[in-house]
Amino acid sequence: MKVIETSIPDVKIIEPQVFGDERGFFLETFRDDWFIKNIADVTFIQDNHSKSSHGILRGLHYQLKNTQGKLVRVTSGEVYDVAVDMRKNSPTYGQHVGVLLSGENKRQLWVPEGFAHGFYVMSESVEFVYKCTDYYNPEHEVSLLWNDPTLNIQWPLIEDKSPSLSAKDQIGLLFEDAPTF
Numbered sequence: 001m002k003v004i005e006t007s008i009p010d011v012k013i014i015e016p017q018v019f020g021d022e023r024g025f026f027l028e029t030f031r032d033d034w035f036i037k038n039i040a041d042v043t044f045i046q047d048n049h050s051k052s053s054h055g056i057l058r059g060l061h062y063q064l065k066n067t068q069g070k071l072v073r074v075t076s077g078e079v080y081d082v083a084v085d086m087r088k089n090s091p092t093y094g095q096h097v098g099v100l101l102s103g104e105n106k107r108q109l110w111v112p113e114g115f116a117h118g119f120y121v122m123s124e125s126v127e128f129v130y131k132c133t134d135y136y137n138p139e140h141e142v143s144l145l146w147n148d149p150t151l152n153i154q155w156p157l158i159e160d161k162s163p164s165l166s167a168k169d170q171i172g173l174l175f176e177d178a179p180t181f
Contacts, residue, residue, distance in 0.1 A: 057163035059118015060144040066137035077126030078102035145172035
C-alpha cells in the first residue's frame with residue numbers, strides 16, 4: 001500500500017496495490033501491522049457499511065465522547081469525502097481535507113480522532129464502508145453545518161443543487177459555535 005500525504009499531516013490517503021486481470025481483481029484493504037507502522041497505532045473495534053443515493057450529504061459528524069478515528073473507503077460509486085480538524089490546539093485547527101473516493105480508485109482515507117467527517121454522494125448511489133476506533137455514541141454526536149462560511153468547503157455539488165440532508169444535518173452547528181477537542 002502507498003501512503004499519500006495531505007495538507008493536514010495526520011490525515012492520510014491510502015492507495016492499495018491492486019492485482020487484476022480479465023477475471024477481476026484482488027487487493028488488501030487492511031493489515032493491522034502495516035497500519036500501525038505506517039499510519040497510526042490504533043485498534044479498530046467497529047465496522048460500518050452504508051448505502052446512499054445521488055446528492056446525499058452525510059455529515060459533518062464527530063463524537064465528543066467515544067471519539068472515533070475512521071478508516072473510510074467506497075466499494076461502489078463515488079463520494080467527495082471531507083475531514084475537518086476540530087482539535088483546538090492543532091496547527092491545522094479549522095482546516096479541512098477533501099478527497100474523491102470511489103470504487104474505481106479504491107483509495108481509503110484515514111480520519112483520526114478529533115476530526116469531523118462527512119461525504120457527498122456524486123454517483124447514482126454509493127456503498128461506503130469504514131472502520132472505527134470506538135463505538136457509535138449518538139448521545140455525544142455533534143453535527144457541523146455542511147456549508148459553514150468559516151470552513152468554506154467547496155463541495156462539488158451536482159448542478160449546484162443543495163444536497164439532501166438528514167434532519168440533524170439540516171440544523172448542524174456553525175464551526176464557531178461547535179465544541180472542540
